[in-house]
Amino acid sequence: MNTISFADLKLAPEILKALTESGYTIPTPIQAQAIPLVLEGCDLMAGAQTGTGKTAAFVLPMLQKLLPDASSSASPARHPVRALILVPTRELAIQVEESVKTYAKHCKLRSLVVFGGVDIKTQTPHLKRGVEILVATPGRLLDHVEMKSVQLNQVQMLVLDEADRMLDMGFMPDLKRILALLPKQRQNLMFSATFSGEIKKLSAEFLTRPKLIEVARSNATAENVTQKVYLVEQADKHVLLAQLLRGSDATQVLVFTKTKVAAGRLAKQLQKDGVAADAIHGDKTQLERIQALDAFKSGKVTVLIGTDVAARGLDIDQLPMVINYEIPSAPEDYVHRIGRTGRAGASGKAISLVSPEEEKYLKEIEKLIKTEIPKETAVVPHTPKARAPRGEHHERSRAPRAEHAERSHAPRPAAPKKPSHDPWFDKPYEPSGAAATPAKQPEQAANKPKKEVAAIFVRRPS
Numbered sequence: 004m005n006t007i008s009f010a011d012l013k014l015a016p017e018i019l020k021a022l023t024e025s026g027y028t029i030p031t032p033i034q035a036q037a038i039p040l041v042l043e044g045c046d047l048m049a050g051a052q053t054g055t056g057k058t059a060a061f062v063l064p065m066l067q068k069l070l071p072d073a074s075s076s077a078s079p080a081r082h083p084v085r086a087l088i089l090v091p092t093r094e095l096a097i098q099v100e101e102s103v104k105t106y107a108k109h110c111k112l113r114s115l116v117v118f119g120g121v122d123i124k125t126q127t128p129h130l131k132r133g134v135e136i137l138v139a140t141p142g143r144l145l146d147h148v149e150m151k152s153v154q155l156n157q158v159q160m161l162v163l164d165e166a167d168r169m170l171d172m173g174f175m176p177d178l179k180r181i182l183a184l185l186p187k188q189r190q191n192l193m194f195s196a197t198f199s200g201e202i203k204k205l206s207a208e209f210l211t212r213p214k215l216i217e218v219a220r221s222n223a224t225a226e227n228v229t230q231k232v233y234l235v236e237q238a239d240k241h242v243l244l245a246q247l248l249r250g251s252d253a254t255q256v257l258v259f260t261k262t263k264v265a266a267g268r269l270a271k272q273l274q275k276d277g278v279a280a281d282a283i284h285g286d287k288t289q290l291e292r293i294q295a296l297d298a299f300k301s302g303k304v305t306v307l308i309g310t311d312v313a314a315r316g317l318d319i320d321q322l323p324m325v326i327n328y329e330i331p332s333a334p335e336d337y338v339h340r341i342g343r344t345g346r347a348g349a350s351g352k353a354i355s356l357v358s359p360e361e362e363k364y365l366k367e368i369e370k371l372i373k374t375e376i377p378k379e380t381a382v383v384p385h386t387p388k389a390r391a392p393r394g395e396h397h398e399r400s401r402a403p404r405a406e407h408a409e410r411s412h413a414p415r416p417a418a419p420k421k422p423s424h425d426p427w428f429d430k431p432y433e434p435s436g437a438a439a440t441p442a443k444q445p446e447q448a449a450n451k452p453k454k455e456v457a458a459i460f461v462r463r464p465s
């Protein structure tokens with residue numbers, strides 16, 4: 004039982020004041036373990052998922068260590084980059100820097116976030132004014148280095164946050180280039196939700212005699228998350244998903260697809276069903292992504308659909324449900340995905356829709372988490388009219404048509420030549436526009452009679 008307080012961790016009054024104002028009373032386990040080690044100056048290899056309080060675990064001791072250099076001088080020379088936090092995605096970058104600002108509210112330390120996808124010129128003047136704590140995605144940081152808008156030769160602390168995801172996203176070459184620009188003498192902290200062989204290699208390369216801490220078993224899934232698998236034909240997943248959403252009282256559901264095309268397509272499909280859904284993916288502008296996230300956080304959008312990359316780092320408190328519309332082929336991604344729910348002691352549900360083709364991935368996941376997930380077979384009967392010829396109905400058989408339509412930007416046909424089970428399947432895929440206006444959807448759906456479909460769940464014989 005962890006009964007120590009933040010004051011026991013010998014944090015400065017400026018930091019304690021900000022924590023009290025944030026309503027934090029006791030450190031989370033990762034904070035209780037990491038803060039003393041970071042204050043001692045150790046390198047750290049920490050296994051912790053998002054939702055464990057890992058951001059404060061590195062930001063709080065970072066602030067404490069930088070406080071002696073805090074300055075109210077306006078001179079940029081007095082505000083060199085002293086701490087660099089590298090993160091894989093823009094959303095995580097924004098969130099981490101928001102946390103830095105919250106915890107550093109009473110410290111005279113400056114922070115800034117830089118990420119790609121926005122005009123670099125808007126970031127440069129802020130960088131040139133000087134910041135002690137810089138949160139960055141690797142590619143954009145290197146752009147700034149090339150433009151000479153930032154110098155990294157006074158960095159004394161480096162954080163690699165969600166290091167496993169950085170490797171997955173192919174940031175290794177960028178990381179190596181950045182590391183070569185930093186002073187050799189520095190403290191390094193690495194955070195990762197999973198400990199793959201690759202991560203161990205990275206830690207051996209970049210950390211010096213690191214202390215190893217883990218708040219949960221590596222590759223374990225949160226204990227307060229109820230997991231469930233529905234075995235279902237790929238073609239029936241949409242009907243089942245709509246049914247699960249209707250039958251659930253969850254106010255916020257995060258749905259994962261494998262590709263961004265599938266995320267956009269599913270968002271449109273659910274909107275047609277009257278669900279306030281939106282997609283968050285890399286084809287959207289930064290502003291659209293932030294708007295989609297804000298709408299989800301405020302409850303205007305109840306179902307957010309995304310890929311692993313887009314959903315990475317989303318900090319949504321108490322997310323009650325995660326649904327894997329398609330399960331990931333990399334089992335570690337499953338751990339990341341379901342880490343979105345059941346956070347900070349809350350209970351959560353993680354549901355996976357698994358087609359026969361995906362069962363091999365499910366086996367890998369169960370091997371990794373050392374748990375057999377309870378399964379049910381979902382039988383989704385269709386009304387005779389609703390049932391499409393099998394080939395036409397099947398996700399894979401319609402995908403090339405939708406993608407072709409997207410590429411050629413073909414105008415939406417006035418009327419489908421051949422009626423299918425749902426007119427949506429006859430329309431070309433539209434990348435984002437309509438998905439950004441979910442508020443209108445329930446109205447549209449109200450004009451259209453609801454499709455009569457029922458799902459019967461049969462427990463799988465063991």
Ligand code: AMP
Binds near residue numbers: 026027029054056059
């Ligand atoms: P993170 O794992 O850093 O993404 O943090 C997950 C959530 O926990 C964030 O919303 C934090 O604001 C919150 N949090 C972090 N530390 C504490 C704490 N000691 N007490 C209460 N909430 C916390």
